[in-house]
Structure formats: structure tokens, C-alpha cells
Amino acid sequence: MDNLIPIIIAVVVFIFLIGIRIVRPTQRALIERLGKYIRFANPGFHWIIPVVDSMYKINITEKMIDAEQQEIITNDNLNARVDAQIYFKIKADENSVKNSQYNVNNIEVQIVSLARTTLRNIIGTMTLKSANSERGKINKELLITLLEETMNWGIEIVRTELKEIDPPKDVQETMNKIVKAENEKIAAIDFATATETKADGEKRAEIRRAEGFKQGAILRAEGEAQAIQLVNEAAEKFFVGNAQLLRRIQAMETSLKSNSKIVVPTGSDLVNVMGAMGGVLPSHE
Helix, strand or coil: CCCHHHHHHHHHHHHHHHCEEEECCCEEEEEEECCEEEEEECCEEEECCCCCEEEEEEECCCEEEECCCEEEECCCCCEEEEEEEEEEEECCCHHHHHHHHHCCCCHHHHHHHHHHHHHHHHHCCCCHHHHHHCHHHHHHHHHHHHHHHCCCCCEEEEEEEEEEEECCHHHHHHHHHHHHHHHHHHHHHHHHHHHHHHHHHHHHHHHHHHHHHHHHHHHHHHHHHHHHHHHHHHHHHHHHHHHHHHHHHHHHHHHHHCCCCCCCCCCCHHHHHHHHHHCCCCCCC
16 A cells, blocks of 8 residues: 555646646637537646646737739739738637637638638729729728628738739730830920920020120110210310300401400400410409
8 A cells, every 4th residue: 555655646746747738928728628618728827637628729929821822803804913911810818719719610721712702802893003003992991801701700800911913924014115115205305395494594595695785785885975975065165166266366356457446355265365375364453
């Protein structure tokens, strides 16, 4: 009997040790007994009855799955190669974890299949051009559909992203040529506009220079005309005054020859001229 006690203790310790289970913070666990769910396990230490109980650990962190590339016929009868990525995670509460294991078989496969079907339905109603330009709309519709269809799966669809929407090779080459031609057209228009602007600027500059030369010539001509007019006026005044004085002198000379008496007002031009000729200053008595 004394020999059985250590054996019993060893068996108990062994059973205890093999029944220990540790749940990490990134996990939640479901414990079943003989195939029947009995309790939910949060992160930490747990013990189950070996053989009788089973623990199923479920990762609750966010995961990414690829919807796999597929060819979809668009509304304008072109085969577009479409690929998408779906980000999801299992919710951490007990009901969600149970639903993820008991309401759906192989979540990732189901999500991929649902996403591929949804993409065919969405892109099949769009042209290739609109599908490329409205990726945000496609992502939104795909996300809404997945959220609705997976409501009872205990998961959260975080976001969806279209990786690519590629047209057939020949269509892609044609589109590239069109884009290239359009870019060359825009560049040619920009160059022509710049050249025209430059020519217009040079033309306006030439016009301004010509107007400047013209205005300068007009001003010079007006200045010269005014100068000539002043000279003419001065000359006319000088010669007219001297001519009158000369006639007076001639009249005086004629009178002197005939011994006539002449009365000359003091301060007149004639007195000044006579004084200058004779070297005698006029008297102011």
C-alpha cells in the first residue's frame, strides 16, 4: 500500500500537468466536454480534464486575405483582371467567438468566395473606365455587402481594398497610346500658347517703343518750332524798331542839311543814338 501512494501522486500530478492550458492575450478559447460546449476561456491560466475536455483556441487579431485574381466581364464587354484584399477579425466576445466556430465552416474560404461573387456583381454593371475611376465606390459597396452577409459569423470586416483592375493587354496598349497622344496635344497647345504670348508681348513692346520715338519726335519738333517762333519774334521786333529809328535819323539828316530846327524829346531813342554816335551823353535838364 505504501508503494501505491507515490504512484497515485505521480498520476495525479501528470493528469494535472497535461490538463493545463494557457490562453494568450491575442486569443480566446472554447472548451468542450465530450463534444458539447461548456465554457468560454479568456486570456490566462485554465485547466481542463484530459481526454474528456477539449480546448479550441481562436485568434482574434486582424487578418488579411486575398480574394485572388479573377477575370470579370465589364458592361462594355471587356475582360478586366480584378484582385482585392479583405481585412477582418473575429470579435472578442463569447457569442462572436462561438458564432465564428459554430455558424460557419472555414471563415477565410467563405469570405474569399463571397468577395469574388460580390465583385463580379458590382463590376459587371460598370464600364472599364468607370470601374477604374470609381474604386472608392466599389470598395464601399463590397464592404457593405460583406458586412451584411457575415453578420452572424461573429466577425468584423475592417476594410476592403481593390489591388488592381487591369484591362486586356491590347486595350491597355491602346489606352496608353491615347494618353500619350493627349499629353503630347496638351504640351503642343501649351507651347503654342507660350509662343503666342511671347510674340504678343514683343509686339506690344515694339508698339510702345515706336510710340515713345513718335512722342519724342513730336516733342522735339514742337520745341524747335517754339524756338524758331521766339527767334522770329525777336528778330522782327529788333529789325522793325531799328528800321523806324533809321528813318528818323535820315529825316534828321535831311533837316540839318536844310538848317531846319528839330526838337527831340529827352530820353527818346534818337537822342540815345545821336549821343552814342557823337560820344555825348544826353542832358536831362
